[in-house]
Amino acid sequence: MAYLELKNVCKSYGEGKNKTEVLRNINLKIEEGEFVAIVGFTGSGKTTLINLIAGLIEPDSGQVLFKGKPIQGTSHERGIIFQNYSLLPWLTVYDNVAMAVKTVFPNWKPKEVEEHVNSFIAKVNLSHAAHKKPKELSGGMRQRVAVARTLAMKPELILMDEPLGALDALTRGNLQEEILNIWSEDKRTALLITNDVDEGVFMADKVIPLRPGPKATLGPEFDIKIDRPRDKTALNHNDNFKKLRNSIIEYLMEIGAERTAGQEVSAYELPDLVPLQFS
Amino acid sequence: MKTMTIKTVKFIGLGYLEPLIRLIAGEEVKKNAKEAFKKIMIPLLSVFFFILLWQSFSDYLNNVESEMKIEKALQDQGPEAAKKLEECIASGDISCRPNSLPSPLMVVGALGKLWDDHLLLSSKKADFIQQYAAVNEERLAKGETEIKYTGRPSFVDQIFTSLKTVFAGFLLSIIIAIPMGILLGLSETLRTSFNWIVQIFKPVSPVVWLLLVSMIVKTILANVDVEKSFVISFISVGLCSMWATLVNTSAGVSSVDKDYINVAKVLQLGTYQKIFKIILPSSFPMIFTGLRITLSVAWMVLIAIELLAQSPGLGSFVWEEFQNGSSDSNSKIIVAMFVIGLIGFMLDRIMMIFQKLLTFNN
Structure with missing residues (x-):
C-alpha cells in the first residue's frame, strides 16, 4: 500500500458549456519518505492537484488515499506551503508561526511553544526579523516564514505549491538548499510542485512531468539516482544529472509541441466584397 | 527628539508640519524653508484670502441691508427719521446695526463674549455647589434628593453635552452595526434577505428617524425618570449613522482574501477561532473606515x-x-458653525489615529 495514492482523479471547473476539465485520470503513488517533484507548464493544473491532496478541494471522481484512507478535508498531517506565502499581514513573523503551532499542538505549554517557534524561525535564518510584520520583509523572507510555519506544524506529508516560483534566481537557490536541509533532518514525505526542471531534479528523488491541462495527466516517472547531499555546482558536471534533465526537458518540449499542434487554427470566412468601381 | 516629533506629527495626520520642524532644528535650511513656505505659508495665505472675501461680502450685504432700511424709514417716517437712522448706522451703534452676515471681527468678538459668559456661569455654578454642599450632605443623609444647579448652560457646556450625545449615539451604532455586519457578512442568505432593510433605511433623513424614535421612546419610557430628549436624540443619531459601519463591516467580512481562508482551513480552525483570528483582523481596516464615516455622519x-x-x-x-x-x-451662530466644524475634524482625526494603531495596512 502506497503512502499517498491518487486513483483516477478527475477535476473540472465550471458547468455546462463553460466546463473545463483541468485534471483527468490522475494516478500517482508516493511511498513514505520519498521526495517527489511534479514539473509542468504554468496553467497545467498543478495547483489544482496539490489543493486536492491538501484537501482544500474535492475531486469530481476518483480517490485520494492517504495512508490507505480517503482524505476528508484538510488535516494537520498534510502541511502545505502556498505559492503566494499566505501570511497573515496583521501578525508578526513570530505570531504567524506561533498561531500554527498553537493550533496543531494545543496542549503544549507556552514555554514549549516559544522554544519550538524560535527554533524553526532560526532554521530559516529569520531570528533577526522575528518581530517584524510580513509587509516589512522581502519576498524571499516571506516565503521563509511560510516554510517555517508549515514545517513547525510537523506534518507527515509536506506539500509545496511552487514555493519558490516568485523569487529571483539567487534567493531561489539558497532557499532550495535551506528547505532540503530542514527536510533531511527527519526525511518526511514531500511533494514539490514546480515549473523549474532543474529545481525538481536537484531536490527530488523522483520527477514526474504533468502533461499540460486542460485534461492534464501525469507523464512517465523519472527516478533521480543521485546521492544526497547534492551539491549544486558539482551537479552541473554530473553526467547523470545532465542526462536526466535533458530527457525531462525533451519530454516536456515534445508534449508542448503536441499541444500547439493539436490546437485547431480557426479560419474566418471573409465576406465576398468587391470594391465599387467609379468610372 | 526631532525624528520622534516628526513621527508623531505624521501619525496624527499633520505631516505638513514636517519641514517646519526640520527648519527649527536647523536642518538643510534652504530646502526646508522652501518646503515650509509651500506647505504652510500658502495654505495660511488661503485662510487670509478666505477672511478677506468674507469681510468684503459681509460689508456688501450690510450696505445693501442698511440702504434698504433707510429707504424704508424714508417712506414710512419721512426724511428726518431716515437721516437719523443713517447717522445711527454710521456711528456703528448696536441698536440700529443691519442684521446680516457678521464680519470676521464681530465673530471673534462673539467668541470672546461666549468665553466670558462661560467663565461667569461656571463661577456661579461653583459658588452654588459650594453654598449648597453642606445642605446637600444633610439631605442625602436623610435620604432626600440633592438640590442641583439648574442655571443656564454656557456655550462650553453645550459643546460637552453635544459630545456626550454623539458618543452615546456612536456607541449605540457600534453595538448594533458591528455584530449585525459580521452576521450579514458571514452568511450570504442573511445578507440577501436583509438587504432591503439596509437599502431602504440607509437614505432616510435624520428628521424622520427622530420622529420615529420619539414615537417609540415616548411610549416605552412614559413612566421612567430619564431625560427623554437626550435618549431620543442619541438613539436617532445612532440609527442614522450606523449604516456606513454596517455596510462596510459586512463587505469587509464577506470579502476576506481567499488565501487567509485557506490558512484557516489548513490549520483547521474552529468557527469561533476562524472569525476572531482570521476574518475580523482582516476586515478591520474596512470596519474602521465605516466607523470613521459613522462618526462624522453622527456629528453632522x-x-x-x-x-x-x-x-x-x-x-x-x-x-x-x-x-x-x-x-x-448671527455672530454667535457663526462661532458655533466653526466650533462644530473643528470638532468634527478633530473627531475624524482621533478615529484615524485609532485606525492606524489598531489595523494593519498593506
Missing part, C-alpha cells in the same frame, strides 16, 4: 436632531440664538 446629524428634539447641545444653542434675534446672535 446630531446638530439637526438637537435642534428639533429640544435636547440641549450645540444644535439647540444655534436654534435659540436664531430665535432670540439679539444683536450678536
